[in-house]
Amino acid sequence: MDEDLLSRMTVREATHDDYQAVMTMASPDTFRDGFDYLPAKFHGFVDDPDTVFLLVELDGEVVFLDVHFLRDGGESWVAKTMRMAKKMQGRRFSRTFIAAMRVRHLAKFLEMSGRHPKVVHVLRDTERQDLKRLDNAYDLPFKTKSVINVMYFCWDATPRKDRLTDAQMCLPALVPYRPADIHRLLPPAFSATVLSGGLLLVDWDPYKLSEPNMKKLVEAGCYILVDSNVPAAKSLSFGGSYMTPRGRVYHIDIHCKDEALCKAHIITHVKNACSQYTGMITFCVVVTEKKLKDVVMTFCVQYLHFKHLPHDHTYHHYKLKTDDVDMGQPIPKAKY
Template identity: 20%
Template sequence: MDNNLVRCKRVTKEDYEKVMAIFPPSEIYNGGDYLPDEFHMLIDMPNNEMYAAVIGDKYVGFGLFTTVDDGKSVINRAGRVSKEYAGKGINRIMIKWMDKGGPLYRPEVLWHKTTVIRTHTPLLQLIIKGKYNKTLEQDFRYYETHKRTLQMKYNVIKNENQSLKAEYIDVNLLGQVLTSTVHQQYLFPEDEIVVAMVPYMASKSNAPLIISKRTTVVVSDLNCPQRTLLSISNFHQAPFGTVFNFNVYGCLSENIKEHLILHFAKFLCRPMSKYILLRGILSKGTSWKFLDSAVEEFDLKRTESYGTGLVSVRRRITSKL
């Protein structure tokens, strides 16, 4: 590919259709693509920037970059290349352009981070070669149901569990939890938390970035660090249905049922598709016993979907213009 044919530009809201036309969303993540639904929400967030690779007037590549960690880290959050230009170096051209002084590579940025599905071969090869260092790994498990079934089960279970120890927390309390030295070893031993495939340092400044208008945060046993359980959910409409992401940190126990009650209370008020896919996300090696048992009460069934886990990596940016 002749680099001179490709220009990189900042994406605006008016570019939505051109970005969606780069690659069929129904073929991304087995139909679980979040970008069509979240594009406008993400582009409005001050720490997100979107860029496109353009040949002539055709958009052939796309990248979503997120700044976190007090501006010290930039995450390559999403990327796609059109089928016509697959394997022709479009993504490499975009990354090289960013590395050579693109808008996100400002003087304060120290780290280039990303999170990918565990089986992403190109990134695994870069880890082996020492180009990136692994910072966190998590496991996935998928469950499926339908909105009507979940609503009926939720109503019954909520009525049977009127008194809950678990509670919602806001951005201020989340910031306190993220920086609590007594909780860190139990919740974030790697000093990192991943939400919506974005890796954040466990710092107070990241709390407002973690909580979007689609995010719910619940905690229990906060006064007993060894038993503290923190759960974070978000959702998006995908081509095949609604995807409900459920991240869990800390001591997974029977309390997870109370967490689900509170998360579903917020989730079921939203417009959604009839089909619902819940993705449970736990620290690598955590037993699924308690989550399996809890979701079974809500009549969610185990299923297979895209990926079995994720890997977060980073590399230090050593040179800039």
């Protein structure tokens, strides 16, 4: 590493007072095509006891951020996002910044859970060639767990609510998740057949299917739907909303293989969004079942008359066992 650069760097945890400096650096108006979650979730990241939110200052100016989530009692961590100041991009500084943070991350994980995580979860945009080059450079043994299809649609909730009831009449019934439903989700008929590697995706973030994680998601305010099939459920979805620089986003994360159930989850979440919000809403619909991508597109555009936005992405969810890599070297993350 450049010794002069290191002497000018400070690595520290983010605080609430860093909000404006981080927003100035992080380019929320362009990140994720302007649908950036960071303005809405910044303060929650700072307060969350399971989140490590680090900043790099160079000569006193915030130039880099790195966010990690600790999961499952310290068993795994999720590499959420990193951002770099525009003036630093393209100058090969990211490795230096990440390496400088690595010791701080591992020490923080040990402080939080008493152990080092065994598994790292990372999402990769398939179009990000720069991240593929980083993976090749570090020769990290990532294993692909699932392919994630993300589609964006917008809709004016105010004048069109009545259309939803008629559309829902011929679809399977869903119910809000209750704690007792966990017993219909844990059997292999659901957890192994419907989920990819037993993992849930909620607002882009992977979670292991478990009773504590479901409780945490309920407490976080997720609107969770499940079908009424017994002894094992056949579908599960998560919804929630936040404001972005381009307006309100409502995420709909669907875990199922059945077309009718997929449609039922979409329309029930849309009704929930319309019961809470007015005006234009952008729906971010996420499915891991490849055949459902066309189903979602046709249903939303042709049946519900949503406007499809040109911001769709495909992501790979990778898993890395920490025993298979020298944790002294940095693990590059997707900017997702």
